[in-house]
Amino acid sequence: MKPQYANTFGIRKVSDKEGEILEVTLDMTYKYMETAITITPKGLENVATPNAEQVASIVMNKQSAISLRNLLIQTLGLE
Numbered sequence: 001m002k003p004q005y006a007n008t009f010g011i012r013k014v015s016d017k018e019g020e021i022l023e024v025t026l027d028m029t030y031k032y033m034e035t036a037i038t039i040t041p042k043g044l045e046n047v048a049t050p051n052a053e054q055v056a057s058i059v060m061n062k063q064s065a066i067s068l069r070n071l072l073i074q075t076l077g078l079e
Helices: 063-078
Strands: 008-015 022-039 043-061
Touching: 022 063, 043 063
Parallel strands: none
Antiparallel strands: 008 022, 022 043
């Protein structure tokens, strides 16, 4: 089954030698439990294992990432 939405997010950053952030990547992943049938000496067994599929990645420069942060703050408010 191909995922249609993301339920897990991760962030990566690329910095220069001085530590200045050059690029930020927001990774969106769909994590789910996958069921497989295995044959054991006791017979057939269902085994659930975690799996994940990359849904998308958004690469942003520093200004784009700041704009996204500000949009989230405006939308969700400060907590």
